[in-house]
Amino acid sequence: MLLKADRLTKSFAGTLAVDHVSFALAPGETLALIGHSGCGKTTTLKMLNRLIEPDEGTVTLGGVRAHDMPGHEWRRRIGFVIQNAGLFPHKTVAENVLVTPKLLGWETARQQAKLEALLDMVGLPARDYAGRYPGELSGGQRQRVGLARALAGEPDIVLMDEPFAALDPLTKDGLIADIARMREELGFAAVLVTHDFSEALRLADRIAVMDGGQIVQTGTANELITAPATPAVEDLLAAPRQMAATVGKAFREAGA
Amino acid sequence: MSGLFAEEWAVFPGHYAGHLRLALGALLMGLVISVPLGIVSARRQALAGPALATASVVQTIPGLALLALMVPLMGGMIGFWPAFAALSLYSILPILRNTIVGLQGVDRDVREAALAVGMTANQRLREVDMPLAAPVIVAGLRTASAWVVGTATLSTPVGARSLGNYIFQGLQTRNWAAVLFGCLVSAALALALDQVIAQFEKSAQKRARGHAIAGLAGLVLILVPALSVFASRGSAASGAGDVERPAAATSLDGQTIVVGSKGFTEQYILADLLKRTLEAKGARVEIRDGLGTTVAFDALANGSIDVYVDYTGTIWASLMKRDEPAQRSAMYAKVTAWLMNERGVLASGKLGFENAYAFATSRETAADYDLETISDLSGLDLSIASDPEFFGRAEWTRTRDAYGLQSLTPRSMDSAFMYDAVKTGEVGLVTAYTTDGRIDAFDLVLLEDELSVLPPYDAFLLVSPEAGENTALLNALEPLQGAIGTELMRAANSRVDLERDSVAEAGAWLYGQVFADGPDVQP
Numbered sequence: 001m002l003l004k005a006d007r008l009t010k011s012f013a014g015t016l017a018v019d020h021v022s023f024a025l026a027p028g029e030t031l032a033l034i035g036h037s038g039c040g041k042t043t044t045l046k047m048l049n050r051l052i053e054p055d056e057g058t059v060t061l062g063g064v065r066a067h068d069m070p071g072h073e074w075r076r077r078i079g080f081v082i083q084n085a086g087l088f089p090h091k092t093v094a095e096n097v098l099v100t101p102k103l104l105g106w107e108t109a110r111q112q113a114k115l116e117a118l119l120d121m122v123g124l125p126a127r128d129y130a131g132r133y134p135g136e137l138s139g140g141q142r143q144r145v146g147l148a149r150a151l152a153g154e155p156d157i158v159l160m161d162e163p164f165a166a167l168d169p170l171t172k173d174g175l176i177a178d179i180a181r182m183r184e185e186l187g188f189a190a191v192l193v194t195h196d197f198s199e200a201l202r203l204a205d206r207i208a209v210m211d212g213g214q215i216v217q218t219g220t221a222n223e224l225i226t227a228p229a230t231p232a233v234e235d236l237l238a239a240p241r242q243m244a245a246t247v248g249k250a251f252r253e254a255g256a
Numbered sequence: 257m258s259g260l261f262a263e264e265w266a267v268f269p270g271h272y273a274g275h276l277r278l279a280l281g282a283l284l285m286g287l288v289i290s291v292p293l294g295i296v297s298a299r300r301q302a303l304a305g306p307a308l309a310t311a312s313v314v315q316t317i318p319g320l321a322l323l324a325l326m327v328p329l330m331g332g333m334i335g336f337w338p339a340f341a342a343l344s345l346y347s348i349l350p351i352l353r354n355t356i357v358g359l360q361g362v363d364r365d366v367r368e369a370a371l372a373v374g375m376t377a378n379q380r381l382r383e384v385d386m387p388l389a390a391p392v393i394v395a396g397l398r399t400a401s402a403w404v405v406g407t408a409t410l411s412t413p414v415g416a417r418s419l420g421n422y423i424f425q426g427l428q429t430r431n432w433a434a435v436l437f438g439c440l441v442s443a444a445l446a447l448a449l450d451q452v453i454a455q456f457e458k459s460a461q462k463r464a465r466g467h468a469i470a471g472l473a474g475l476v477l478i479l480v481p482a483l484s485v486f487a488s489r490g491s492a493a494s495g496a497g498d499v500e501r502p503a504a505a506t507s508l509d510g511q512t513i514v515v516g517s518k519g520f521t522e523q524y525i526l527a528d529l530l531k532r533t534l535e536a537k538g539a540r541v542e543i544r545d546g547l548g549t550t551v552a553f554d555a556l557a558n559g560s561i562d563v564y565v566d567y568t569g570t571i572w573a574s575l576m577k578r579d580e581p582a583q584r585s586a587m588y589a590k591v592t593a594w595l596m597n598e599r600g601v602l603a604s605g606k607l608g609f610e611n612a613y614a615f616a617t618s619r620e621t622a623a624d625y626d627l628e629t630i631s632d633l634s635g636l637d638l639s640i641a642s643d644p645e646f647f648g649r650a651e652w653t654r655t656r657d658a659y660g661l662q663s664l665t666p667r668s669m670d671s672a673f674m675y676d677a678v679k680t681g682e683v684g685l686v687t688a689y690t691t692d693g694r695i696d697a698f699d700l701v702l703l704e705d706e707l708s709v710l711p712p713y714d715a716f717l718l719v720s721p722e723a724g725e726n727t728a729l730l731n732a733l734e735p736l737q738g739a740i741g742t743e744l745m746r747a748a749n750s751r752v753d754l755e756r757d758s759v760a761e762a763g764a765w766l767y768g769q770v771f772a773d774g775p776d777v778q779p
Contacts, residue, residue: 051371076374086369090387090461099373149373 002027002189003157008047008057010040017043019213020057027156030183030190032204034197034236040213041193045159048191049078062156076100079150079158079188083165085142087134093119093145094130100153118148121182140171147179157189164199176202197221197240209233267421272441273482274336274417278408279401279449281340286347286400291393294355295381304356311349319407322346323414324548332554334415334544334561339408346407347400354396358389394457398450405446409438412546413519415555419445424546428520428672429752429759448478507728509538516552516564517545520671521752521759522611522691522745526565526715528763529736529770536771537732549574549645553718557599562723563733567611569651569713571595579650584712595718602724604717605737609691609745612713613646615703616688618678622701629704634660638684641677644668646687655709675700691742693750715740739770 003025010018018040025031033041046052048059050071059066066074087096094115101111119126122144134142143163150158164172180203183190194200200207201221208218211232217224228234297304314322322345326338362385370380386393409420422438425431455471458464513534517527524545531541544561549570555561571591572578582590592603615630622628625636640661646652647666656662667683675694678686688695688702690713695702717736723729744766751762 049372051368070376072371072374072376072379075372080369080372082365082369082372084365086363086365086372088366088370088384089363099375103374103379146369153374 001025002029002062003048003191004058004060005044005048006058006060008044008054008059010043010047010052010055016213018047018054021210021213021215022057023208023215023218025157025189025191028183028187028189029206030192030204032192032194032200032207033210034194034200034207035210035232036195036236039210041210042161044210045161045191045193048159049075049080051075051080072103076104076153077155079153079155081143081146081150081158081160081163083162085134085146087142087145087149089134091133092130093124093132093134093137094126096134096145097148097152099149104153114152114154118151121185122148122178124148140167140175143167143171143175144178147175147182151182151186151188154186155188157191160190160192162193162195164194164196172199179203197236209236269481269485271417271419271421271438272445273485274411275405275408275419275442275445276478276482278336278339278343278411278416278418279405279445282343282347282404282408283397283401285340285344286351286404287397289344290348290351290396291355294352294393295359297352298356298359308349308353308356311352314345315349319346320410320413323407323410324551327414327551327554332558332560334547334551334555336416338414339411339416339418342414343404343408343411347404350396350399350403351393352396354392354399355389358392358396359385361392362388390460391457394453398453401449401453402446405442405449409442413548414551415516415544415547415560421546424519425524425759427670428546429524430672431756431758445478448474452478507537508534508732510540511538511726511728512540512542513563513723513729514542514544514561516547516555516561517543518549518552518564519546520689521749522689523565524759525748525752525762525766526607528759529766530563530565530733532763532767533736533771534729534732537728539729539732553601556718556720557601559720559722561720562729563604563717563719565607565715566718567713567715569612569711572711573649573651574645579654581651581654581709581711584714587712588714588716592716600721600724602719602721602730604719604724604730604733607715607717607736607740607745608738609740609742610712610714611689611691611745613642613651613687613710614690614695615640615685615705616678616695616700617685617703618681619699619701621678621681621684627701627703629706630655630659630661630709631706632703633664633685635663636684637663637665639665639667640685640687641667641669641674641683642687643671643674651709651711655705658707658709691745691749693746693754696746697750697754715745736770740766744769 001024005024006022007020008018008022009016009020021040021044023031033044035041043052047054050066061077088099097115097118098111101114106114115130116126119129124141124144134145137145147163164175167175176199190203192200192203205220206218207221207224208215209224209232210216211230217229217233224233225237228237293307297307317325323339323342326342327334330338330341366384366388367380370384375383408418409423411418412420412424419438419442422434426434426438452471452474455467455474459467459471515527515530515534517523527543527545531543534541544555547555552561552564553566553575556564568587568591571594572582572587576591576594588606595601595603615633617627626632642652647668656664664685669677671689674683674686675688675692675698677683678700679698688700694700717733719730719733748762748766751757751765752759
């Protein structure tokens with residue numbers, strides 16, 4: 001196993017947000033954490049890279065325990081993508097992407113090669129985009145730069161916190177396709193936090209449904225659909241099922 | 257008149273350099289205190305509240321009062337340091353507030369991302385927080401710079417040289433050109449400094465070298481007028497003695513004597529006279545003028561100044577806190593004994609004139625109300641103008657009670673304005689200074705103090721404890737004893753207040769009267 005989360009627990013002001021959550025991830029695997037807001041999925045994600053320190057439990061990455069090193073060194077090994085990209089507005093695209101390689105002390109040539117490769121992959125060629133500032137980019141372009149920044153340090157795993165929530169459907173489809181393709185090429189594992197079943201369906205190998213600070217069911221999309229373990233899982237599937245029925249009906253009628 | 261502008265121009269580099277030293281020093285100090293304090297406070301609300309509240313309280317203290325308060329707080333020290341301390345305090349609030357607001361305004365996602373990519377807390381502060389908060393912090397710095405440059409003009413009464421010297425002396429000697437000049441240069445300096453900061457900010461933000469060069473060029477331009485002070489400082493020391501120095505007396509050669517002066521015409525002229533007298537004996541003389549009464553005395557007592565002129569009635573009421581009247585010679589004896597015993601200050605002789613308060617009114621008002629003595633004022637509904645000091649003294653309440661003057665309305669105003677006010681009928685009465693030339697010129701009537709309630713105000717020289725042991729200095733001052741009669745002093749004051757001579761011209765004239773031509777009066 002690449003990553004192991006063992007009985008992670010966190011309370012905020014006396015309220016239990018995450019309650020003994022455990023899971024594991026194989027190299028190259030993508031796990032989706034799905035659930036309604038307040039279910040504890042984002043807190044769980046941030047405990048993986050220690051943006052939130054767990055009250056109890058441990059995280060292990062490639063055999064190394066999180067607390068065996070300082071937080072900032074731990075985080076340099078893990079990519080992180082957030083909803084609004086969180087780019088540094090006073091730094092250029094190139095400077096944003098190369099933050100982690102610089103912190104890792106890479107040589108300039110290696111940094112430059114990485115920059116060009118990543119910007120090509122996300123469809124923002126370096127010669128056109130490297131010198132621009134985040135304010136000069138569209139929302140989708142910013143999210144792509146955020147993705148490139150997360151991958152620049154060559155992490156084995158990338159954490160994604162609602163990365164598509166602020167994007168229009170077309171841009172979102174393009175970005176999902178890009179992520180899937182880059183995962184093929186670079187082979188990183190990923191944990192995706194989302195409330196949207198269709199995103200989980202398209203990117204994740206396994207889906208973990210969270211409710212009330214706990215993982216209530218883990219499985220493939222197929223397993224969840226055929227055998228939902230709790231009412232919370234069923235509830236989560238209700239909207240996509242309704243949508244699928246409506247869309248399917250419309251297509252059938254048009255085809256007839 | 258022609259000499260007037262040259263006179264002011266000659267002191268410009270010194271005033272300007274003093275102003276710049278104060279303003280830049282205070283801004284730098286403000287930055288050094290406020291930015292680290294702001295950084296610590298921005299993330300701890302428990303600290304931000306009290307820090308901002310304290311800075312705000314400091315800000316509500318009027319500038320002049322804050323400057324004056326620094327003098328006793330710093331053990332009576334006058335000059336650069338108390339002014340620097342007050343102005344530094346003044347510059348804290350805008351920089352501190354903007355540092356806190358700027359840092360708290362940095363986007364949460366961006367701050368989280370900074371940690372997520374692997375920055376340490378310090379790296380985040382340097383690479384993300386500070387650059388993003390910088391425009392707000394710089395805006396605070398610009399506010400502080402405007403405040404500090406403006407408020408620095410108020411450092412004159414605490415003995416720090418600044419462009420305010422033009423303003424204070426100009427106000428007292430009715431030299432409006434000097435007042436305007438001081439204001440304009442101070443305003444221009446504030447604007448220039450603001451632009452320099454703006455250029456540096458742009459250069460940092462856009463990484464544009466052009467702005468950096470423009471900023472540097474501006475800074476050099478700001479500094480140039482002050483640089484000549486440091487360049488000329490060496491030659492000034494040797495050149496100071498060139499003024500009509502008799503070859504025989506060389507006993508003060510090489511010594512620096514600091515002469516103090518309060519902020520009114522007579523004091524400016526006497527300081528100039530002392531300067532000429534001491535320079536004639538070879539001393540190098542520095543003048544600290546425009547000082548407040550207690551500031552001047554405290555400065556003398558702790559040796560910040562060596563010699564100045566004060567008045568028996570002032571010491572009696574303001575320092576000895578005595579409120580009963582005393583007979584002239586008895587008062588001088590008591591005052592000199594108190595000065596020596598309590599403060600180690602040497603009184604080295606009366607100058608020969610008295611500058612007392614006298615109730616004065618215009619010829620018309622005197623006729624209208626049939627006024628000859630102060631007792632004639634009893635029950636009259638008139639306004640009486642005086643300097644703020646007078647109404648705070650026991651002699652006012654005592655005079656009021658002794659003559660039944662409760663129906664008079666006191667109005668505090670600067671002594672520069674009160675003679676015009678009584679002449680035009682704006683106020684009914686003033687407490688004139690008996691040596692003021694405007695009593696004659698405006699045809700004012702002095703009302704007799706038939707009960708002798710107002711104390712005598714004999715002018716005399718005060719010498720600091722340290723300078724009191726300098727026999728060469730005491731010898732140099734000796735010819736001034738009894739050398740200036742009331743008529744002579746009034747004539748010298750008239751030259752400035754009425755004939756628009758410069759202080760230096762009047763000082764030179766008075767010096768000539770005392771030392772060369774003998775004390776005959778030709779106003």
